[in-house]
Amino acid sequence: QSVLTQPPSVSAAPGQKVTISCSGSSSNIGNNYVSWYQHLPGTAPKLLIHDNDKRPSGIPDRFSGSKSGTSATLGITGLQTGDEADYYCGGWDYSLSAWVFGGGTKLTVL
C-alpha cells in the first residue's frame, strides 16, 4: 500500500489529453513539493515535473503539473505512442522522514 494514491492505469487516444491524480496528506503533498517521473522498466526514470509545476529543460510543454491542498495532478496533452510508460508522483513525508511514491500509473495510448 503506497503512501500516495494514484490510479493504476489511464488510457486515451493519440492527440488527446490525459490527467493522472496523486492524493496524499498534510505530512507529504500538503506541505512539501511534488515531483513526477516517467519510467519505462529497464530504462532510467526521467524527471518530468519538480516543485509541483516546473518542467526541467528538455521536457516539452505537453507535460504540466499542478497541486492543490493534499493532491497533485500531472497533465499530458497531445498524447503520443512514445508517452506509454509508468508515471510516478513523489515527495518527502516529514512524519515518516522518508521519500514516498505513488503506486504508479500505467499510461496506454490507444
Added chain:
Amino acid sequence: EVQLVESGGGLVNPGRSLRLSCTASGFTFGDYAMSWFRQAPGKGLEWVGFIRSKAYGGTTEYAASVKDRFTISRDDSKSIAYLQMDSLKSEDTAVYCCARALLACGSACYPYFFDYWGQGTLVTLSS
C-alpha cells in the same frame, strides 16, 4: 553530460551481503546528495535511502524496510556512491538504481526531487 552507472548486482543467497556502486560523471559529485531506489518484479518504485553531501554533514536516511540492514556511503574522490546490503532477504530482489538528489532545507535538509537517474543493476536473491 550527467551519467550515473550502477554496478555490482548479481545472484546472492539470503542472509548474505552485497555492495552496489553508483559511478557518476559529468558533474561535481561532492556537491550533491545521492539516493538509491529499487523496483521489485511487478512492483512500483521504492525509495531505499539517501546520503547528503559533505557540506550538509554527509548523513544518511533510510526507508524503514531496509534500516539497520543497508548502509549508504560515498567516496567523493572517486565520484561513487555505495549501497552496502547486509542480511539480504528474498524480498530484496529488485533492480536497484541511483539518482542525484536536490535538497530543500528547513529544520533539516531532505530531497525535493531527483533530476538524473541511472538504469539500474539487478539483485536476485535465491537459495
